[in-house]
Each structure stands twice: as C-alpha cells, then as structure tokens.
Amino acid sequence: MIILASLKTTLGDYRFDNVFMNASGVHCETAAELDEVAASPAGTLVTKTGTLQPRSGNPEPRFAVLELGTINSMGLPNQGVDYYLAYAEQFQAQHPEQPIFLSVAGMQPSDFPVLAQKIQDSGFTGLTEFNLSCPNVPGKPQIAYDLATTAEILTAIFTAFKKPAGVKLPPYFDLAQFDQVAAILNRYPLTFINSINSRGNGLWIDPETDTTTIRPKGGFGGIGGQYAKPVALANVRAFRQRLRADIGIIGTGGVTTGRDAYELILCGANLVSLGSVLATEGVGAFSRLTTELKAEMAKKGYSRVDEFRGQLNTL
Numbered sequence: 001m002i003i004l005a006s007l008k009t010t011l012g013d014y015r016f017d018n019v020f021m022n023a024s025g026v027h028c029e030t031a032a033e034l035d036e037v038a039a040s041p042a043g044t045l046v047t048k049t050g051t052l053q054p055r056s057g058n059p060e061p062r063f064a065v066l067e068l069g070t071i072n073s074m075g076l077p078n079q080g081v082d083y084y085l086a087y088a089e090q091f092q093a094q095h096p097e098q099p100i101f102l103s104v105a106g107m108q109p110s111d112f113p114v115l116a117q118k119i120q121d122s123g124f125t126g127l128t129e130f131n132l133s134c135p136n137v138p139g140k141p142q143i144a145y146d147l148a149t150t151a152e153i154l155t156a157i158f159t160a161f162k163k164p165a166g167v168k169l170p171p172y173f174d175l176a177q178f179d180q181v182a183a184i185l186n187r188y189p190l191t192f193i194n195s196i197n198s199r200g201n202g203l204w205i206d207p208e209t210d211t212t213t214i215r216p217k218g219g220f221g222g223i224g225g226q227y228a229k230p231v232a233l234a235n236v237r238a239f240r241q242r243l244r245a246d247i248g249i250i251g252t253g254g255v256t257t258g259r260d261a262y263e264l265i266l267c268g269a270n271l272v273s274l275g276s277v278l279a280t281e282g283v284g285a286f287s288r289l290t291t292e293l294k295a296e297m298a299k300k301g302y303s304r305v306d307e308f309r310g311q312l313n314t315l
C-alpha cells in the first residue's frame with residue numbers, strides 16, 4: 001500500500017505546508033539567504049535574531065564544523081530589527097498565505113518592550129520569537145536561566161505586545177527546572193516556545209595544535225547537531241507535558257535525518273527547525289529531510305503528523 005504522507009502542520013491559528021523551517025541564525029542573516037529558504041520545500045522561515053541596532057558580532061573564526069555537529073560563537077551578528085521587519089512585511093505582502101517568524105532579542109532586558117512595541121506598531125502579521133537564550137555575547141548571561149528576569153521580561157513584553165509570540169529557550173537539564181520554567185511560561189499568552197537553542201558554552205579542541213577551534217570567549221561556544229539531539233528530545237517532551245495545551249512547540253536540536261524529525265514530533269513538536277544540518281548541507285537539507293520524514297511516516301503507517309505528534313511510548 002502506498003501512503004502519501006502530508007507534512008502539513010499548525011501552530012496557534014497558523015497553518016504550514018511543511019513541518020520544516022530553518023533555526024534562527026542559520027541561513028537567515030540576509031534577504032538573499034532568507035529568499036533561498038523561502039524557495040525551498042521548508043514550510044516557513046525565521047529571520048536571524050535582530051537587535052535594536054545592527055551588530056557585526058564576535059571575532060572570527062566563530063563557527064566550526066565538528067565530528068557530530070557544530071560549535072558557534074557568532075555573537076549576534078545581524079542587520080538590525082528594522083531590516084528583518086522590512087523583509088517580513090515585504091514577504092507577507094508577496095506571500096499572504098505563508099506566515100513567517102521574526103526573531104528578536106534585547107542586548108539588555110529593557111530592550112525587549114521596545115522591540116515588542118516596534119513590532120506591535122508595524123504591519124507584521126506573522127509570529128515573533130523573542131530569543132531569551134543566546135549563549136555567545138561576552139558578558140551577557142543566557143536570560144532564560146534567570147527565571148526572575150525571564151518573568152520580568154515576559155511581563156514587559158506582553159504589556160505592549162498583542163500579536164502571536166513565542167520564546168526561544170536554552171536547554172534545561174533538571175526536572176525541577178522544567179517545572180519552574182513551565183509554571184512561569186504558562187502565566188503568559190504565548191503561542192509557542194522554541195526548544196532548544198544550542199547547548200551553551202561547550203569547548204572543542206584541535207588535537208593537532210591543542211588549540212580551541214573558535215576564537216571568541218576563549219573558545220567556548222554553543223554546541224549543535226547530533227550532540228544536541230537527546231537534550232532537544234527531552235526538552236520538547238518535558239515542556240509538552242507541562243505547558244498549556246494551546247502553547248505549541250518548535251522542536252530544534254540535532255535533526256540530521258527524517259527519523260530525528262519524527263522523534264521530535266513524537267515528543268510533541270508542531271514544527272521542526274534545522275540548524276547545524278542546514279549550515280553544513282545547505283537548503284538541500286529541506287528536500288532530503290522532507291523525503292526521509294515522509295518515508296518514516298509511511299513505514300509506520302501514518303499519513304499526517306498529528307496522528308503521531310506527542311504519541312511517544314514509555315515503558
């Protein structure tokens with residue numbers, strides 16, 4: 001029997017033809033890169049995280065491909081929120097049926113309500129991802145590990161912001177942390193979370209030279225790719241079990257095969273974003289993974305993703 005699997009999915013009131021999208025930071029800093037993602041089979045796209053002012057980021061080398069993934073300490077290089085907002089508004093005018101994501105972050109907590117107001121006042125009708133988890137700006141913590149500041153920022157954002165919004169979270173590693181973070185998130189009108197950002201502050205050493213692989217922060221950088229997958233699965237699963245049912249999840253972390261994407265959906269993901277694999281393979285990864293995920297679904301007898309989303313078996 002031939003099963004024609006569909007990868008159509010939803011997040012909040014938004015519909016997408018394919019579960020795959022890029023992860024913010026990968027293939028999305030310029031309009032040309034964003035256009036390439038848009039022209040691929042990806043169901044949607046997200047911009048590079050934009051800050052109030054453009055930034056050149058950290059000194060190079062700041063990205064390296066490792067045995068089973070990547071390390072990066074980009075340091076938020078971006079063209080500024082106005083650039084990405086203009087791109088998003090133009091994109092939606094040209095593709096009114098294809099909602100996209102704008103990613104933004106403050107360099108300090110007080111930037112977040114300013115960013116929120118700017119987007120609120122714009123004509124943007126897509127989804128906004130507030131990035132609370134960049135691990136790579138020297139001297140700045142990953143906000144979402146500080147729960148009091150996270151709650152303050154969310155309160156400030158949602159005072160100004162009435163459009164669909166979500167947060168990009170760092171990986172958590174303790175069940176008590178999942179309880180605490182979910183309890184905070186459940187107090188706000190979030191449409192989604194994105195879990196996980198890279199595993200912050202890993203270190204990779206070149207065995208020939210005994211030297212770090214990237215320059216910023218003494219070589220410390222965010223780890224992505226296969227190293228991240230079990231952590232991403234656990235974070236998506238743990239949040240799906242704890243968040244309000246109306247808060248959707250973008251699953252991110254270590255997807256290199258269709259089976260990996262299938263597993264993130266089993267844990268509860270509505271959309272699946274590609275980081276390291278997109279950085280190493282280019283936009284061709286979207287067609288390969290689309291084919292592989294459909295094949296995996298056909299093998300299991302599923303024709304739609306909502307037939308197995310969240311249906312992980314446990315012993």
Ligand code: RRO
Pocket residue numbers: 025049072073074075076077131133134135136137197198222
């Ligand atoms: O630009 C970066 O260094 C960066 C960001 Br904003 C992020 O959210 N995650 C990451 O791995 N790198």
